[in-house]
Amino acid sequence: MASSNKVLIIEDEKNIRKFIKINLERNGFTVVEAGTGEEGIDITRTESIDVVVLDIMLPGIDGFEVCKILREEFPEIGIIMLTAKSQDIDKIMGLEYGTDDYMIKPFNPMELVLRIKSIIRRMEINTLDESNIIAYPPFKIDTYSRRFYRGKEEIELTPTEYSIIKLFMKNPGKAFNRDEILNLVWGYDFVGDSKIVDVNIRRLRSKIEEDPSNPYYIETIWGVGYRWRE
Template identity: 60%
Template sequence: MTKILLVEDEVSIRKFIKINLEREGFDVFEAGSGEEGLEIAEREKPAIVLLDIMLPGIDGFEVCDRLRKSFPHLGIIMLTAKAEDYDKIMGLQSGTDDYLTKPFNPTELTLRIKSLERRLGGEDRSEKKGERFLESGIFKVDVFGHKFYKNGKEIELTPTEHEIVKFFITHANRALSRDEILNAVWGEEFLGDSKIVDVNIRRLRSKVEEDAAHPVYIETVWGVGYRWKNTANDA
């Protein structure tokens, strides 16, 4: 049973979400503030956190940043009552895997959670097929271990970033559209904005590139999307 931590200060919204998620078979823990959420996360080690932005005390952005530092492989979905792109982008840049604007349909939230579960590798890895390691030049992905290395040094990736890298490396040197990346990583049922791809790519570049402003490995293909450059033969 997947553990979910719900950090939301409005009691009525929190209870509504909790009831619906428990009906879907999730094990839900509640927190009414960022501080309480961090305490529960340390104790219960949830797989996914649903995190409101506007919280008493420390806000959702700060909570997200602290959670990501302590639990780099944690799945985080930001909940916001605002529709402005600024809040969405800020949440994603702070390490959020997904966002959902309130009010939302409980079915859509469940679909987002299940999509994130797949990115987290929720299925039994002993039953996975295919190669354990993917390599591209100086980069190496441990598919089963959810680890990513550059020149032998591990780089911490979020679950979403890990899936993007896997998709890039298995389609190296090919121009990939935003929709292709979105369908492969978030799933065809994803109902959100395709801009989520751009923000994740921006964050990923800051981790893999020497100079994110002049990317070498994750190239922009104008009018199409992005391309992962396999540098294996550059040496």
């Protein structure tokens, strides 16, 4: 991945865009701006974007719809949602959207920088890890190409989902609590709602389990967390 990673800010408030842009550029990022969701989608289709910082409340199509479109077309891109305190985190991180992270306004700009760096580090590790294929039939991970398969069918995963499933499959039978998953996957001292772990697990189950409401592969260990069935 290039040394100067490119971040797209999709935010209709010009002052907030400027505030975010200044802080990201100070930390070595290349920054592109969009004032609407439609404009942001067009930019993503024409430029190589690593991470999108996406406001929910936008004129025209909202951030949720933008996120769905970006996820369908660019499954490996990193997406951080910006939200107001009053909005439901379960909805923000919902199954149909596929965000990697979220931040509640107002936020510390350095925390946003750390979260962007965390997503990029996750993407780089996933791309550069050339260890052997990890296989637990019917699933396998090709860690060189960063692809996940069920049988011969490839299942598209977000960077966060991929990091979680790789963590589980490299440690079958090991129970991880939410804090361990946050530290190992997000890679920083997460300040926010630990529901971010649960929602990513639900998204994974919806993609790999035959009956997501009665999961077989990703087990819930009550009072602890989760583990991959050995």
